Structure formats: C-alpha cells, structure tokens
Amino acid sequence: MNRYRHRSNWRSLSSISFSSLSRSFSSSFSRLYHPQQEQKLRNSNNERKKSGVYGLVGLHAPKDFERLAADVIDRVNDIISDIKGKQEKKVLRKHRSNTTVAAGVVEERIATWGEKNIVHQLDEISDTICAVVDVAELCRNTHPDREFVQAAERTYLKLQNFVQTLNGNVDLYQSLVDAKIEEDESQTEELRRVAQTLRQDFERGGIHLTDEKRKRLEVHSDDALRHGFQFQQNLIDPRQIRHVELKKREELEAIPTWIHSGSKKGNQTLIPADQNTMNSILRACDNREVRRQMYEAGNSSPEGNRLALSNLIKSRNDAAEILGFPSHADFMTASMLSKTPNGAKVFLRDLSSQVRDIAEGEFKMLEKLQKQNASGGREEKIRGWDVLHLMRQMRAKDDYPDINTVAQYFPLDGVLKGMNEFFGKVLGVEIAVDSLIPGESWCGEAIKKLRVTVPGTDTEGIIYLDLIPRQGKFPHAAHFVIRCGHRQKSGGTRQTASVALVCNFAAKSFSRETLLTHQELETFLHEFGHAMHSVLSDTEFQHLSGTRGAMDYVEVPSHVFEYFAWDANALHFLGRHYQTGEAIPAALLRKLKQSKRAFAAMDLQQQIVYALLDLELHSNQIDVENSSEISKLASEIQSEHSFIPSEPGTSWELRFGHTVGYGSSYYSYLYAKCLSAKIWQQEFTNDKIGQGGCTILRDKMLKYGGSRDPAHILENVLGPNTLEKSFDGGVYPNSSHLLKEFDLAK
Ligand SMILES: [Zn+2]
Structure with a gap:
C-alpha cells in the first residue's frame, strides 16, 4: 500500500503513485521479458535522432545529465528574466499613467497580456524542470548501470535545490498575485485553478509571511522531514528491531524452516520481529506461546519511534499553525476533495458503524474456530496474536483456489495482448506495441513501449513497461510520470504524455512464461489506470495534467481499473490459460471472489482504524509530546x-510507516474504494462492457486530469447525491455502493 508523492511547491514534481493496498512484492531478480510477437511501427529518422534514454532528448550517457540540468536552469532563468522585465515595464507604465489618460490605456493592455502569461510562464518553468527531474527520479530507481543512477541522483538533488530557490522567489510569487487571475471570472476554470494551486504551492513555503514566521516555518518543516526520515530508518534498522529467543525444541519446530535457519547465532536462535517475519509466524505458527512473544516484540518496537513520532507530529502541527491552520490535518485536507478533516472523519465513523455487524459475524466465526482449537474445551478468548492464524485456518478449510492454478490464466504476454482489444472497447483507445528507438531503453529488451491513441483525436501517449524484477531495481509497483501531456497553447500543439509502469513480476517455478498471480494482475491494472489518467488527460497546462490532483481523488480511476481483474467480461480478454487459451472458468472466478470477500469487513475495519489514527494524530487534539497519549489514542x-x-x-503505531508518507491522507484509499464502487456499478455492470461504449470514464473523468474541481467531476459522472457534506463543509462519498460490493449492505 505504498504510495508516495513528492511534496514540493512545484506541484509534485514527480507524480509518482505507488500501488494500492496490501500488495505483495516480489523479490526474485532472475528473469527478463522476451515477447513472442511485436507489432513494429516505423519510426522516422527524425524521431531516431531526437531520442535518448527514457525518451529524453539528449540523454545518452550518465554525463549528459549534468548538461541537461544546466540547460534547464538556463532556460528557467531566461523565463524569469522575461517575467521580471514585464514587471518593470508595468511599473514604468503605471508611473506614466499618472500623467496621461492614454498611457493608462496602454498600461492596462500590457498588464492584461502579462497577467495571462504569468501562469503560462510559471507552467513552462515547471514543465522545463520536470522534463529532466522526473527522468532523473525514474532513472535512479530503475537504471541497471550504477553510473547512471549516481548521475541521476546528483541531478535530482541539484534540481530540487534549484526548485527551492524558485519557491522563495518573491518576484515570481508577486507577479502571480498581482495578476489576480483566481477571481477573474472571465478566465477559464482551468486557468484559475492552475493560478490558485500555484499560489497555494508558493504559500506552503511561507513566501507570503514575515521573515520571522518564514524562518520558523522552515525550521519546523525541516524538522518534520528529519523526524519522518528517522521514523522510516528505525523501521529497517536491525538494531532497533527486537528479537525473540526460542529455546525449546517444540518452539523451534513450530516456525517455518526459512525463518528458523536464518536466525541461528551460534547456539542461540534469535528471531527478528520485523514486519515480514512477524506476520509469517503469526499466520503459520501453531505454537501460541511463540506467536504471543513475536506479537509483543513486533508491536512494541522500534522503541526509537516513540520520540520520532512525537516530534514528527509536533513539527507538522507547528508548521501548519504558522500557515494559519488549526492543525496539519486541516492544512492537508484544505486542498483535497474532503476539504476538512472532519469530512473524512465523519465518513470513516459512518462506514465503521455500517460494517460493524458484518465484521462481528466474521469475528464470531473465528471465535467458534478458536473454541474448537482450545484443548479440553477450555474457553479461550481471541488475542491479538491469534487473529491471522485463525484466518489462515478458516481460509484453508474453505478450499479457496490455489494461487498457482489461478496464475495459469494470466500469462503476462497474454494480458498485454488482450489489453488492446479490451481497452479499445472500454475506453475507445488503441494500444499498440511500439518499437523502441535505439538508445531509448534503459534495460535492453526488458523494456517494452506501448503507444496509446484515441482515434479521431490528437490525444496520444507513451507507456513504457518495466515489469520484470532485477537486482537494484525499485522493488514495488508504481506509475512514474516521465512527461506530462498537455496542450501547449489553447488549441495549439500538444506535448505527448509519457509514463513508465514499474512492477516486479517474477517467473513462477513451474513455467518458463511469466504468469501473474491474480493479485499481481489487480496491481498491474491499478497502475495501468494511473497511466491512462496521465495519457488521456487533455489539459491546457501541465501543472494539473493527469494524476496531478488531490490524492483523495486521483486514486479513484485506478481503483475502477482494479475491478477489471474480477469481471468475467474483462477477463474474457485479459485472462486466458497460458497453454490452452481457455478463459478462466466461471466456477474458479466465483471461488476467487468468495476468497476475496472472506473477512472483508474485518479488513475494512482495520483500514478505518489506520485512517482514523492518521487523521486524529494530526488534528492537534492530544498532547503528542507525551508518547503514551499517542499509544492511548491508537x-x-x-x-x-x-x-x-x-x-x-x-x-x-510505532511500526505504522504510513503516518509519515500520508500525513493525514491515508483515508484517500477508502474514499477511492467508495467512489470507484459507485462508478463500477453504475457504468460498467449489466453487460455494458460486453456491449462496449463505456467511454464515460475517458470523456468525463480522465480527460480533465486535475484541472477541475474533483467534486464537480464526480457529480458530473455519477450524478447528484454522490457526495455528502459534514456540518463544517467537509465533503465525503456516500458509502452504500462499497457496502453493496462487499456484500455488506444491510
Ligand atoms: Zn494508486
């Protein structure tokens, strides 16, 4: 469930979105992808000359990064000089206009021209920097050549520092404010929204505050970064991880061999209570005493995170207060769909009360099993260390489909081939495998390139696929933006969107082909949803292109795409047996769905707990400096x-790392689940996929990127009553469709 976005005044320089909830990540680095067939498209010689690694013109060797970064800085400085020149001219005109009326008219004309252009120019600055910094970000996460990675890291840091100086550039900020575009109703909604977000982005750094306040803000912001980093470091620091010493033979025999053999130190067996090992033992170990020890060790470390968490929350709340917000949660939600923390909290509490009965039913099943397990018919209350173990037992009893049997229906090549026809139907797009220009790939034939077009329009985008694991590569699933698509001028030429999907789909031991588990297919479709949002977005400005919108909104389309992994109509195209070509049998799909629904309400409860803690911690309601208050709240x-x-x-809470990354936006996934459930039920069920023509997603949602108010987009797609309002103006989705989806509706 990692999702990380760069927070920067230049509007998330890299709009990276990691995959959604509870993904499993592969750790094998052995196999490269070899396609059987590939549709070759002819590339003109011209295009070849323009190419570079990741499609960045001029990037052929690590040393090129330095020159590209220098070019970016020169270009941006030119734009800034131009803006300054206009400002000075304006001042001059103003001065003259005091003497003659005619000069006043001239001044007005020039001012209007300048005002309109300031947003275009700031957008161009952002676009110019992103063109290189986004590639540097992708490169340092994916390039197999160490020298490339190091050069990319240097460039990334250099440009980030440059961005910091821009964020503090009062001339730029003042030009934007003076233009008064936000309140000018004669301008387009997009222009006003871009102006507004640009201003807000500047103000996040305190540019509008007194020197004294700005300095304090800087201190708190730096502190928050430092403490957040410390928290994450502690999670992976072996010295901070507690260990459980197992002495008795029956205890040692009760744990999986791979854990056992890796934990021997001389005569001692010390089991590390890191998240992975702990969860494996909690699931698989029949010895209750071992589970208890692991649970307690794992859930009371890293000890260093008590202080790190206190400091992190305190710094964030202090920074928010300087910016005029009651808390960090208020600061964060102000620019989101939710508008206020209370909107999200009302939503979570309401959802919690609605799932309670069903969750209780699930829990009672576990209690029954616990009773059966108890020796001599003793009453044994379920404890924290029993839950995963009991769930696993229940699942085994219910004969859910074997993961490898299901994977046989999802050969990666087959999934990719099915996508053109399927998304042609669903989104009205054409997806073709494009040939890579020499020097464009960063890992030989392992990289594939898709070209997406919308017939009858000039919308076009490139999706690079880097799907197979290898050593040193970014280990999760993510959508990286390489270049934002947008119309450079209204009705003018278009900048083609370009993104990379980075995943790690390991080969299964029984097959030479890469077969996806069902969960991997779901992850891939989720990330593909983000990619389509980037590619099909049709905005004038790059600043709010594609996935550059509020986080509690941009996760919605990608969650809709996850549904395709569960839909027979979609799987007719996407799920064909790797040997026989048969579609996945209806009975197997049904079983798979049943397995998904097992304990769905309890899972939902857990997500609500995480999201609520994330919001409450950042709401300035408790004394966070007292770490026992935090534990009490959790x-x-x-x-x-x-x-x-x-x-x-x-x-x-000491090991809940998402407090750092999300900082009161973790609830976004539950918003997205509710909204995507409604979109799915309304627009995609009743054989609408079979009949084709579900382009509503493309035309009413993806097209706008982040350039419209998300509430308006959603109501335009879903109709009124999609969103509810809390007493303080907070906005949240109606949860009835999600509950229906999970078979939870009362
Ligand atoms: Zn996502």
Missing part, C-alpha cells in the same frame, strides 16, 4: 472500531 481507536483486540503494553 488503542482507543482500535477498540472502538475493530474486533481485533488491542493488547495492553503494545504500540502498533
């Missing part, structure tokens, strides 16, 4: 909203 939320018991003396 425990209270857990007890109130989940049947999984909160165990005294444990502090799960």
Whole structure:
C-alpha cells in the first residue's frame, strides 16, 4: 500500500503513485521479458535522432545529465528574466499613467497580456524542470548501470535545490498575485485553478509571511522531514528491531524452516520481529506461546519511534499553525476533495458503524474456530496474536483456489495482448506495441513501449513497461510520470504524455512464461489506470495534467481499473490459460471472489482504524509530546472500531510507516474504494462492457486530469447525491455502493 508523492511547491514534481493496498512484492531478480510477437511501427529518422534514454532528448550517457540540468536552469532563468522585465515595464507604465489618460490605456493592455502569461510562464518553468527531474527520479530507481543512477541522483538533488530557490522567489510569487487571475471570472476554470494551486504551492513555503514566521516555518518543516526520515530508518534498522529467543525444541519446530535457519547465532536462535517475519509466524505458527512473544516484540518496537513520532507530529502541527491552520490535518485536507478533516472523519465513523455487524459475524466465526482449537474445551478468548492464524485456518478449510492454478490464466504476454482489444472497447483507445528507438531503453529488451491513441483525436501517449524484477531495481509497483501531456497553447500543439509502469513480476517455478498471480494482475491494472489518467488527460497546462490532483481523488480511476481483474467480461480478454487459451472458468472466478470477500469487513475495519489514527494524530487534539497519549489514542481507536483486540503494553503505531508518507491522507484509499464502487456499478455492470461504449470514464473523468474541481467531476459522472457534506463543509462519498460490493449492505 505504498504510495508516495513528492511534496514540493512545484506541484509534485514527480507524480509518482505507488500501488494500492496490501500488495505483495516480489523479490526474485532472475528473469527478463522476451515477447513472442511485436507489432513494429516505423519510426522516422527524425524521431531516431531526437531520442535518448527514457525518451529524453539528449540523454545518452550518465554525463549528459549534468548538461541537461544546466540547460534547464538556463532556460528557467531566461523565463524569469522575461517575467521580471514585464514587471518593470508595468511599473514604468503605471508611473506614466499618472500623467496621461492614454498611457493608462496602454498600461492596462500590457498588464492584461502579462497577467495571462504569468501562469503560462510559471507552467513552462515547471514543465522545463520536470522534463529532466522526473527522468532523473525514474532513472535512479530503475537504471541497471550504477553510473547512471549516481548521475541521476546528483541531478535530482541539484534540481530540487534549484526548485527551492524558485519557491522563495518573491518576484515570481508577486507577479502571480498581482495578476489576480483566481477571481477573474472571465478566465477559464482551468486557468484559475492552475493560478490558485500555484499560489497555494508558493504559500506552503511561507513566501507570503514575515521573515520571522518564514524562518520558523522552515525550521519546523525541516524538522518534520528529519523526524519522518528517522521514523522510516528505525523501521529497517536491525538494531532497533527486537528479537525473540526460542529455546525449546517444540518452539523451534513450530516456525517455518526459512525463518528458523536464518536466525541461528551460534547456539542461540534469535528471531527478528520485523514486519515480514512477524506476520509469517503469526499466520503459520501453531505454537501460541511463540506467536504471543513475536506479537509483543513486533508491536512494541522500534522503541526509537516513540520520540520520532512525537516530534514528527509536533513539527507538522507547528508548521501548519504558522500557515494559519488549526492543525496539519486541516492544512492537508484544505486542498483535497474532503476539504476538512472532519469530512473524512465523519465518513470513516459512518462506514465503521455500517460494517460493524458484518465484521462481528466474521469475528464470531473465528471465535467458534478458536473454541474448537482450545484443548479440553477450555474457553479461550481471541488475542491479538491469534487473529491471522485463525484466518489462515478458516481460509484453508474453505478450499479457496490455489494461487498457482489461478496464475495459469494470466500469462503476462497474454494480458498485454488482450489489453488492446479490451481497452479499445472500454475506453475507445488503441494500444499498440511500439518499437523502441535505439538508445531509448534503459534495460535492453526488458523494456517494452506501448503507444496509446484515441482515434479521431490528437490525444496520444507513451507507456513504457518495466515489469520484470532485477537486482537494484525499485522493488514495488508504481506509475512514474516521465512527461506530462498537455496542450501547449489553447488549441495549439500538444506535448505527448509519457509514463513508465514499474512492477516486479517474477517467473513462477513451474513455467518458463511469466504468469501473474491474480493479485499481481489487480496491481498491474491499478497502475495501468494511473497511466491512462496521465495519457488521456487533455489539459491546457501541465501543472494539473493527469494524476496531478488531490490524492483523495486521483486514486479513484485506478481503483475502477482494479475491478477489471474480477469481471468475467474483462477477463474474457485479459485472462486466458497460458497453454490452452481457455478463459478462466466461471466456477474458479466465483471461488476467487468468495476468497476475496472472506473477512472483508474485518479488513475494512482495520483500514478505518489506520485512517482514523492518521487523521486524529494530526488534528492537534492530544498532547503528542507525551508518547503514551499517542499509544492511548491508537488503542482507543482500535477498540472502538475493530474486533481485533488491542493488547495492553503494545504500540502498533510505532511500526505504522504510513503516518509519515500520508500525513493525514491515508483515508484517500477508502474514499477511492467508495467512489470507484459507485462508478463500477453504475457504468460498467449489466453487460455494458460486453456491449462496449463505456467511454464515460475517458470523456468525463480522465480527460480533465486535475484541472477541475474533483467534486464537480464526480457529480458530473455519477450524478447528484454522490457526495455528502459534514456540518463544517467537509465533503465525503456516500458509502452504500462499497457496502453493496462487499456484500455488506444491510
Ligand atoms: Zn494508486
């Protein structure tokens, strides 16, 4: 469930979106992708000359990064000089206009011209920097050549520093404010929105504040970064991870061999209570005492995170206060669909009360099993360390489909081939495998390139696929923006969008072909949804192109795409057996759905707990400097909203890393789940896919990128009553469709 976006005044320089909830990540680095067939498209000689690695013109060797960065800085400085020149002219005109009326008219004309252009020019600055910094970001995460990675890292840092100086450039900010575009109703909605977000982005750095306040803001912002980094470091620091020493033979025999053999130190067996090992033991180990020890060790470390978390939240709230917000949660939600923290909290509490009965039913099944397990018919209450183990037992009893059997229906090549026909139907797009220009790929034949077009329009985009694991590569699933698509001038030439999908689909041991597990297919479709948002976005400015919108909105389309992994009509195209070519049998798909729904309400409760803690922690309601207050809050939320018991003396919040990355926006996934459920049920069910013509997603949603108010887009697609309002103006989705989806509706 990693999702990370760069927070920067230049509007998330890299709009990277990691994959959604609970993804499993592959760790094998062995195999490269070899296509059987490829549709070759002819590239003109001209295009060849213009090429470079990642499609960046002029990038052929690591040393090129330095020159490209220098060019960016020169180009941006030219634009800034131009803006300054206009400002000075304007001042001059103003001075003259005091003497003659005619000069006043001239001044007005020049001012209007300058005002309109300031947004275009700031957008151009952003576009110019992103063209290189986004490639540097992708390169340092994916390039197999160490020298490339190092050069990309240097360039990334250099340009980030340059961006910091721009964020503090008062001339730029003042030109934007003076233009008064936001309140000018004669301008387009997009222009006004871009002007507004640009101003807000500047102001996040405190440019509009007094020197004294701005300095304090800088200190708190730097502190927040430092403490957040410390929190994440502690999570992977072996010295901070507690260990459980196992001495008895029956204890040692109860844990999986791979854990056992890797934990021997001389005569001792010390099991590290890191997240991975702990969860494996909690699931698979029949020895309750071992599970208890692991659970307690894992959920009370890293100890260093008590202080890191206190400091992080305190710095964030202090920074928000200087910017005029009551709390960090208020600061964050102000620019989101939710508008206020309360909007999101009302939503979460409401959802919690609606799933409670069903979750209780699920929990009772676990209690029944616990009773059966108990020796001598003793009553045994379910404890924190029993839950995963019982769930696993229940799933095994229910005979859910074998993961490898299902994977046979999703050969990667087959999935990719099916996509053209399928998305042709659903989105009215054409997807063709394009040939790579020499020097464009960063890892030989492992990289594929798709060209997406919309017949009858000039919308076009490129999607690079880097899907197979290799050593040193970014280990999660993510959508990286390489170049934002947008119309450079209204009705003028278009900049083609370009993105990369980075995943790690390992080969299965029984097949030479890469077969996706069902969860991998779902992940891939999720990321592909982000890619289509980038590619099909048709905005004038790059600043709000594609996925550059509020986080509680941009996750919506990608969640709609996840549904395709569960739909027989979609799988008719996307899921064909790697040997027989048969579509996945209806009975197998049904079983798969049943397995997904098992404990869905309890899972949902857990997500609500995480999202609520994330919001409450950042709401400035408790004394965060007292770390026991934080633990108390976590425990209270857990007890109130989940049947999984909160165990005294444990502090799960110490290992909940998403507090750092999301900082009160974790609820976004649950918003996206509700909204995508409604879109799915309304627009894609009742054989609408079979009949084709579901282009509503393309024409009413993806097209706008982040350039419209998300609430308007959603109501335009879904009709009124899609969104609810809290008393303080907070906005949240109606959850009835999600509940229906999970078979939870009362
Ligand atoms: Zn996502």
